[in-house]
Amino acid sequence: MASSKNQYELTYVISGVVKQNQIDDIVRSITQYVEGNGGEIIEVDEWGNQRLAYEIDKKRSGYYVNMYFRAPGDLIPKVERQMQINDDILRYLSLRMDAKMIRHYEKQKKRAARKAEEEAAAAAEAEAEAEEESDE
Numbered sequence: 001m002a003s004s005k006n007q008y009e010l011t012y013v014i015s016g017v018v019k020q021n022q023i024d025d026i027v028r029s030i031t032q033y034v035e036g037n038g039g040e041i042i043e044v045d046e047w048g049n050q051r052l053a054y055e056i057d058k059k060r061s062g063y064y065v066n067m068y069f070r071a072p073g074d075l076i077p078k079v080e081r082q083m084q085i086n087d088d089i090l091r092y093l094s095l096r097m098d099a100k101m102i103r104h105y106e107k108q109k110k111r112a113a114r115k116a117e118e119e120a121a122a123a124a125e126a127e128a129e130a131e132e133e134s135d136e
Contacts, residue, residue: 043067
């Protein structure tokens with residue numbers, strides 16, 4: 001029997017003292033774990049190093065990663081267990097997205113795409129003006 005897939009948002013914080021290649025390995029391993037167990041990744045958004053709101057395990061900064069994916073509900077405890085085992089992951093939070101959260105996520109993506117288009121058009125226009133001035 002095929003179980004239905006829900007959409008999830010998973011945010012986790014990797015210790016700020018971990019080197020970049022180790023961070024990449026952790027992000028890749030979590031992504032592969034989700035995909036290997038019946039999930040489909042929508043987006044992995046790496047926010048980078050940020051100061052923590054409060055000290056965790058005597059660490060003041062962490063590397064934030066936000067992942068959106070679709071998966072059956074029984075995968076979530078397995079993913080959380082993988083994160084709990086990894087000593088480099090300080091905190092994690094997984095949320096099942098309801099209809100309102102999904103609409104908000106889609107609006108954000110459309111807004112970001114529209115902004116990128118506007119910036120690309122403005123850059124192209126500035127480049128065309130610069131060419132005109134150099135031709136004169």
